[in-house]
Amino acid sequence: MTLPLGDWTIDPNGFRGTMTIAGVDAAGNLNASLVIDKPTVDQMLGFWDETGKKITFIRVINATDPSTNQVYTGFYFNNETRPAHRRFTHDYRFL
Numbered sequence: 001m002t003l004p005l006g007d008w009t010i011d012p013n014g015f016r017g018t019m020t021i022a023g024v025d026a027a028g029n030l031n032a033s034l035v036i037d038k039p040t041v042d043q044m045l046g047f048w049d050e051t052g053k054k055i056t057f058i059r060v061i062n063a064t065d066p067s068t069n070q071v072y073t074g075f076y077f078n079n080e081t082r083p084a085h086r087r088f089t090h091d092y093r094f095l
Contacts, residue, residue: 024048
Protein backbone atom coordinates (compact mmCIF):
# COMPACT_ATOMS: atom_id res chain seq x y z
CA MET A 1 0.00 0.00 0.00
CA THR A 2 1.35 3.40 -0.91
CA LEU A 3 1.38 6.26 1.57
CA PRO A 4 -2.09 7.84 1.74
CA LEU A 5 -2.03 11.57 1.11
CA GLY A 6 -3.79 14.18 3.22
CA ASP A 7 -3.81 15.19 6.87
CA TRP A 8 -2.25 13.00 9.55
CA THR A 9 -2.43 13.41 13.32
CA ILE A 10 1.01 13.20 14.91
CA ASP A 11 2.02 13.16 18.56
CA PRO A 12 5.76 13.76 18.90
CA ASN A 13 6.61 13.53 22.60
CA GLY A 14 3.22 14.80 23.70
CA PHE A 15 2.97 17.75 21.29
CA ARG A 16 -0.01 17.00 19.04
CA GLY A 17 -0.05 18.38 15.54
CA THR A 18 -1.04 17.87 11.93
CA MET A 19 1.21 16.67 9.14
CA THR A 20 -0.19 17.33 5.68
CA ILE A 21 1.24 15.14 2.92
CA ALA A 22 0.44 16.58 -0.50
CA GLY A 23 2.54 14.13 -2.49
CA VAL A 24 5.44 11.72 -2.77
CA ASP A 25 7.66 11.70 -5.86
CA ALA A 26 9.11 8.58 -7.53
CA ALA A 27 12.26 8.82 -5.39
CA GLY A 28 10.23 8.95 -2.16
CA ASN A 29 10.70 12.66 -1.43
CA LEU A 30 7.78 14.17 0.43
CA ASN A 31 5.85 17.30 -0.48
CA ALA A 32 4.52 18.02 3.00
CA SER A 33 4.06 20.53 5.80
CA LEU A 34 3.78 20.30 9.54
CA VAL A 35 1.81 22.26 12.15
CA ILE A 36 2.68 21.57 15.78
CA ASP A 37 2.78 25.08 17.25
CA LYS A 38 -0.34 26.66 15.73
CA PRO A 39 -0.52 28.84 13.70
CA THR A 40 3.10 28.29 12.60
CA VAL A 41 3.52 26.01 9.58
CA ASP A 42 6.97 24.41 9.79
CA GLN A 43 9.07 23.44 6.81
CA MET A 44 9.34 19.69 6.54
CA LEU A 45 12.00 17.81 4.56
CA GLY A 46 11.29 14.13 4.34
CA PHE A 47 11.42 10.77 2.65
CA TRP A 48 9.00 7.84 2.31
CA ASP A 49 10.40 4.28 2.13
CA GLU A 50 7.65 2.27 0.41
CA THR A 51 9.20 -1.14 1.14
CA GLY A 52 9.64 -0.53 4.86
CA LYS A 53 6.52 1.68 5.17
CA LYS A 54 8.81 4.14 6.95
CA ILE A 55 8.71 7.92 6.94
CA THR A 56 11.68 10.01 8.02
CA PHE A 57 11.58 13.78 8.13
CA ILE A 58 13.19 16.87 9.57
CA ARG A 59 11.08 19.59 11.14
CA VAL A 60 12.90 22.82 10.30
CA ILE A 61 12.11 25.24 13.11
CA ASN A 62 14.71 27.90 12.31
CA ALA A 63 16.50 27.62 8.96
CA THR A 64 19.40 29.76 10.22
CA ASP A 65 19.96 27.60 13.33
CA PRO A 66 20.21 23.87 12.48
CA SER A 67 20.52 22.99 16.18
CA THR A 68 16.77 23.66 16.49
CA ASN A 69 15.84 21.06 13.84
CA GLN A 70 14.01 17.94 14.97
CA VAL A 71 14.27 14.53 13.27
CA TYR A 72 11.34 12.12 13.22
CA THR A 73 11.04 8.52 12.07
CA GLY A 74 7.76 6.64 11.92
CA PHE A 75 6.12 3.56 10.45
CA TYR A 76 2.77 3.27 8.72
CA PHE A 77 0.31 0.74 10.10
CA ASN A 78 -3.03 0.22 8.39
CA ASN A 79 -5.50 -0.20 11.23
CA GLU A 80 -8.28 -2.24 9.63
CA THR A 81 -10.61 -1.81 12.61
CA ARG A 82 -10.54 1.99 12.30
CA PRO A 83 -9.72 2.80 8.66
CA ALA A 84 -10.36 6.53 9.03
CA HIS A 85 -7.77 6.78 11.80
CA ARG A 86 -4.28 7.36 10.38
CA ARG A 87 -1.28 7.68 12.66
CA PHE A 88 2.43 7.12 12.70
CA THR A 89 4.33 5.67 15.59
CA HIS A 90 7.53 7.60 15.89
CA ASP A 91 10.95 7.97 17.32
CA TYR A 92 11.86 11.55 18.27
CA ARG A 93 15.44 12.84 18.24
CA PHE A 94 17.22 16.16 18.09
CA LEU A 95 19.96 16.69 15.55
